[in-house]
Amino acid sequence: MNWIGWLIVVLPLIAILWAACHAQRYVRGVADYLAAGRVAGRYVISVGDLQAGLAVITLVALCEQEYQCGMAMGLWSKLTIPVSIFMSLTGYCVYRYRQTRCLSIGQFLEMRYNRAFRVIAATIRTIAEMITNAIAPAIAARFFIYFLGFPHSVTIWGMTIPTFMIVVIVVVTLATIVILPGGRVSLIITDCFQGLIGYPIFVIFTVFVLSNISWVDDIAPVMLDRAPGESFLNPMDLHKLRDFNIFSLVVTIVGSILNRASWIGNDTTSAGRTPHEQKMAGVLGTWRTGFSMLMCTLIALTVVVIMLSNHFREEARDVRVELANRVATEIIPDQAVREKLAQHYEAIPVATHVIGVDKPYSRTENPDTPYLKGTYNLLRDTVEDGPAVFQKFRTLYYQMMMPVLLRSFLPSALMGLFTLLMIMLMLSTDDSRIFNASSTIVQDVIMPFRKKAFTPREHLWWLRGVTIAVGAFFVFVSLFMSQLDYINMFIQIMCSLWLGAAGPIMIGGLYTRFGTTTGAFCALFFGSGISLAGLLLQRNWADIIYPWLDEMGYVASVAEFLETASGPFHPYIVWTMSDVKFPINSYEIYFIAMITGCVAYLIGSFLTCRRPFNLDRMLHRGKYSLDGEQQHHEAWTWRNAFSKLIGITDEYTTGDKVIAWSVFGYTIVYQFIIAFVFVIIWNVFWPWPPEWWSIYFYFNTIILGVIVGIISTVWFFWGGVVDLKRLFHDLAARVENPLDDGRVSGHVSVVDLAHVERAENKNSDN
Numbered sequence: 001m002n003w004i005g006w007l008i009v010v011l012p013l014i015a016i017l018w019a020a021c022h023a024q025r026y027v028r029g030v031a032d033y034l035a036a037g038r039v040a041g042r043y044v045i046s047v048g049d050l051q052a053g054l055a056v057i058t059l060v061a062l063c064e065q066e067y068q069c070g071m072a073m074g075l076w077s078k079l080t081i082p083v084s085i086f087m088s089l090t091g092y093c094v095y096r097y098r099q100t101r102c103l104s105i106g107q108f109l110e111m112r113y114n115r116a117f118r119v120i121a122a123t124i125r126t127i128a129e130m131i132t133n134a135i136a137p138a139i140a141a142r143f144f145i146y147f148l149g150f151p152h153s154v155t156i157w158g159m160t161i162p163t164f165m166i167v168v169i170v171v172v173t174l175a176t177i178v179i180l181p182g183g184r185v186s187l188i189i190t191d192c193f194q195g196l197i198g199y200p201i202f203v204i205f206t207v208f209v210l211s212n213i214s215w216v217d218d219i220a221p222v223m224l225d226r227a228p229g230e231s232f233l234n235p236m237d238l239h240k241l242r243d244f245n246i247f248s249l250v251v252t253i254v255g256s257i258l259n260r261a262s263w264i265g266n267d268t269t270s271a272g273r274t275p276h277e278q279k280m281a282g283v284l285g286t287w288r289t290g291f292s293m294l295m296c297t298l299i300a301l302t303v304v305v306i307m308l309s310n311h312f313r314e315e316a317r318d319v320r321v322e323l324a325n326r327v328a329t330e331i332i333p334d335q336a337v338r339e340k341l342a343q344h345y346e347a348i349p350v351a352t353h354v355i356g357v358d359k360p361y362s363r364t365e366n367p368d369t370p371y372l373k374g375t376y377n378l379l380r381d382t383v384e385d386g387p388a389v390f391q392k393f394r395t396l397y398y399q400m401m402m403p404v405l406l407r408s409f410l411p412s413a414l415m416g417l418f419t420l421l422m423i424m425l426m427l428s429t430d431d432s433r434i435f436n437a438s439s440t441i442v443q444d445v446i447m448p449f450r451k452k453a454f455t456p457r458e459h460l461w462w463l464r465g466v467t468i469a470v471g472a473f474f475v476f477v478s479l480f481m482s483q484l485d486y487i488n489m490f491i492q493i494m495c496s497l498w499l500g501a502a503g504p505i506m507i508g509g510l511y512t513r514f515g516t517t518t519g520a521f522c523a524l525f526f527g528s529g530i531s532l533a534g535l536l537l538q539r540n541w542a543d544i545i546y547p548w549l550d551e552m553g554y555v556a557s558v559a560e561f562l563e564t565a566s567g568p569f570h571p572y573i574v575w576t577m578s579d580v581k582f583p584i585n586s587y588e589i590y591f592i593a594m595i596t597g598c599v600a601y602l603i604g605s606f607l608t609c610r611r612p613f614n615l616d617r618m619l620h621r622g623k624y625s626l627d628g629e630q631q632h633h634e635a636w637t638w639r640n641a642f643s644k645l646i647g648i649t650d651e652y653t654t655g656d657k658v659i660a661w662s663v664f665g666y667t668i669v670y671q672f673i674i675a676f677v678f679v680i681i682w683n684v685f686w687p688w689p690p691e692w693w694s695i696y697f698y699f700n701t702i703i704l705g706v707i708v709g710i711i712s713t714v715w716f717f718w719g720g721v722v723d724l725k726r727l728f729h730d731l732a733a734r735v736e737n738p739l740d741d742g743r744v745s746g747h748v749s750v751v752d753l754a755h756v757e758r759a760e761n762k763n764s765d766n
Contacts, residue, residue: 001148005416012197012420016178016427020190023182026731030459033183034104034439039273039730040188043723045281046288047716048191048428051198055429056140056422059296061487063402066300067307068363068486069244070223070232071697076249078676083253085286085667091279093261096510098275099619105264106444111618112509113517115448121505121520122444124528126437128497129263130470133433134477135490137175139399140426141167141478146323147403148419152330164330168478174423175430176471180464183439185731187432192724194424199713201421202291206709208414209298215702218305220694225308225355227362229571232304233693236683239571242363243486247572248587258503258594261510276651286663290713294705302409303402307368308361310353315408316367317350323404324371327396331389337382344374372397376580387580388542392482394580399487434474438467485538485586493535493586500593501527504601512605513612519605527597534582534589541582550579675700 027033086092102108105125110118141164144150150163178190213219223232229240238245306312307319328341351367359365375393380386410418442462447454454462485493501523508515537545549555559577562584566575575583617624648660679696682688688696 001415001419002412005412005419008413008416009420009423013423016190016194016424017174019193020178020186021181023186023189026185026728026735027182027460028735029456030463032185032731032734033460033463034443036184036188036727037731037734039727039734040277041273041723041726042277042281042284043716043719044188044192044727045278046284047195047720047723048188049281049285050288050290050292050716051191051195051424051428052187052432053429054198054292054296054425055136056143056426057136057429057487059299059422059425060139060143060399060402061491062296063300063303064398064486065244065488066297067304067398067401069230069238069241070226070304071297071301071701072231072233072235072238072693073241073244073246073249074697074701075235075676075679076238076246078672079249080253080256081667081672081676083256085663087257087260088279088282088285088663091275091282093506093510094264094282095275095279096619097261097264098278099621101620104440104443106440106448108509109444109505109520110448112515112613113520117517117520117524118444119448121524122440124524125262125498125502126440126445128494128499129433129440130437130473131477131481132491132494133430133437134474134481135487136426136430136433137168137171137474138164138478138481139487140171140422140430142396142400143403143422144171144419146326146400147407147422149407152326165479168475171426171430172434172471172474172478175427175434176467178427178431179435179438179467183435183463187435189724189727191428191432192720192727194428196717196720196724198292198421198424199290199717201417202295203709203713204417205295205414205421206291206298206706209295209302210702213298213302213305215694215698218309218311219301220691220698221355222305222309223301224690224694225353225360227360227365230362231690233697234688234690235693236687240363242574243489243585243587245572247569251587251591255499255503255590255594258507258598259499261506262499262502264506280656280659283660283663284716286667287659287708287712288716289709290716291705291709294701294709297701297705299402299406303405306405306409307401308353308366310355313350313352317348319401319405319408320368320371321345321348323397323401324375326404327393327400328375331392331396332379332383334383337378340378340382341375344378345371348374368397385543387546391542391580395485430474434467434470438470439463441466441470485581489586492590493531493538496531496586496590496593497528497535500531500590501525501597501601503594504598508601508605511615513615514605514609515601515613516605516608518608519601519603522600522604523597526600527593530593530596531589534584534586534593537584538582538586538589542580545582546579 026037031037097108100108100111102111104122106118106122109121144167145152145163150167152164153160153162154166155161178186180186182189220233226232227240229237231237307316309316324345325338325342328338332338332341348370353361353367361367372394376387376390379390379393383389406418407415442459446462446466504515504523504527505520508519546555549558555577562575562577566573573588577583616622648657652660
């Protein structure tokens with residue numbers, strides 16, 4: 001990358017860091033640091049959440065998944081549409097949580113259950129969250145090393161230092177610098193700012209890919225050339241897919257409902273001006289993506305096409321040889337073994353494949369097969385714990401395929417622009433995750449043990465100090481913890497340490513009167529316990545557990561048991577014995593944990609419930625309503641039933657109703673009913689030929705993606721600019737009218753806090 005590319009990277013990065021430091025002037029106390037003073041508007045939240053939701057790890061994971069299963073699962077993923085849309089439109093969980101006026105999830109858990117449960121649950125949640133999120137800097141660091149062609153080690157003052165260590169420290173340091181000046185204020189400003197910069201970059205890369213890769217000549221032929229049962233385009237022909245299949249989608253849907261509130265509490269869900277504004281930010285989530293997801297999808301398709309198309313066979317071989325050698329150099333210390341592998345890779349011929357003449361590619365037979373099989377055989381025969389080393393090799397091989405390929409595919413100027421985009425995606429996610437973890441630790445683990453309340457100054461110093469400590473933890477985990485599975489699988493199993501139990505705990509706490517502390521502890525013990533057991537089995541399978549089973553002669557009997565247990569669920573759940581990978585995948589462990597956690601919560605609660613919990617008091621309803629705060633309730637009638645089903649209340653303005661109905665029309669009427677239900681029914685009776693599926697995905701992915709992208713890019717860029725300006729005005733107004741911020745320190749009750757806030761707002765208005 002030349003100096004112009006680096007200039008493209010450095011100048012916006014300086015502006016982002018300046019904006020983060022400038023945000024400190026708007027922090028007058030803890031409420032601003034934790035929740036941005038609760039003055040954020042819907043577009044600032046929505047644009048910022050888009051940027052915070054995307055990440056380097058997101059793009060790498062998408063490319064990794066698309067390379068394994070293509071686009072066909074995309075049709076079945078439309079099953080999530082009615083679930084996610086109705087949850088957004090009705091404010092499911094989010095609205096009720098915002099009504100509690102809690103500043104953290106631990107505050108809610110103590111109010112609903114007790115302090116001991118708050119500490120234990122918050123600790124488990126924070127550990128699971130931090131370990132899961134700590135791999136993001138590791139993947140981002142590797143991305144930049146492979147994408148920019150950095151060597152794996154550098155020599156400084158005679159000492160050899162891994163480049164990976166240096167880049168991880170730089171990545172985490174940048175994220176921490178963004179957080180420290182203003183906390184949530186810094187994050188919400190910089191995330192929105194980065195989102196506004198990102199919108200035109202998404203457009204540029206979408207245009208670039210569409211100009212260089214043809215759907216008709218490149219994408220469609222490759223996607224259609226797959227073995228029966230593993231189609232990349234025909235969603236009716238997926239029964240042989242193993243990891244990312246229909247069952248994983250079912251688990252995703254169940255998990256999205258049960259765990260809607262599980263990560264809530266210390267992110268932007270507390271930053272909205274009102275519960276309604278917070279809700280509308282979620283509703284706008286349908287439209288805010290612009291060209292972002294289309295760009296990510298096109299990059300993933302570019303990887304599939306170049307690596308599998310006969311048109312790019314020479315380029316694909318160069319990528320595979322470079323990729324395999326770089327991965328081997330990183331993880332295999334023995335020079336002799338690396339040289340043998342390099343010789344093997346050079347000896348592999350260019351993969352020539354004529355579509356319609358040669359056998360279609362499959363999951364086990366494709367151009368990557370000789371590279372992976374040769375590596376496995378050599379490592380098994382020459383390296384101690386060869387299968388475990390190969391597992392890491394295979395993981396990095398698929399993860400780093402995209403950056404190595406793009407390095408040879410993008411011109412210099414676009415290299416700089418893509419580097420800037422990846423840095424912004426890295427910053428906006430890592431800083432949010434570090435901040436969420438640090439604020440949870442202070443609010444829910446440290447504060448409950450203090451006998452004396454923090455002063456506002458002490459509170460802020462503790463928040464900043466723990467932020468630095470969490471950043472150090474991220475560095476430690478990134479450097480020393482290996483990620484041995486597909487990214488989405490790893491995230492699933494790590495998150496399930498909390499999510500296996502969190503669903504019934506949070507939903508039961510927000511919506512039921514019978515839920516008890518005993519039930520919550522039961523869910524935590526059984527749900528999280530199963531996830532922990534599954535995680536330990538996965539991580540120690542290749543190097544400890546399978547060798548022990550083999551030594552004791554148990555492999556055949558365990559294999560028979562696994563096959564028998566999964567038999568009724570074939571072909572979607574298949575537990576086959578392997579010396580490399582634990583037979584039960586992360587989605588299956590997560591599902592078992594969730595079901596067990598729910599059953600444990602229900603049994604524990606029903607056995608110990610003595611009197612109904614006072615939900616009205618927790619939600620400030622009825623006689624517990626705060627002074628001047630109106631509760632909006634409207635009786636159900638035949639006339640308003642449909643509007644109430646999609647969440648429209650008398651708080652909605654005309655513009656809000658237009659947005660809600662547009663979301664309903666596009667997602668439910670078109671995407672779900674027409675583009676999914678109608679298409680599935682048609683194919684059940686009159687199956688489409690493969691070419692029709694190509695046309696279907698071209699229209700729904702490319703054509704419709706471009707149309708929606710143009711509208712939403714203009715809409716949200718303008719709305720984000722206007723809302724960001726208003727945010728600065730409101731924050732400045734709060735600084736000009738300073739109020740005592742002690743209300744969020746120590747052990748002030750939520751009801752007292754709410755009364756104080758109402759009184760202060762009245763005084764400010766006067």
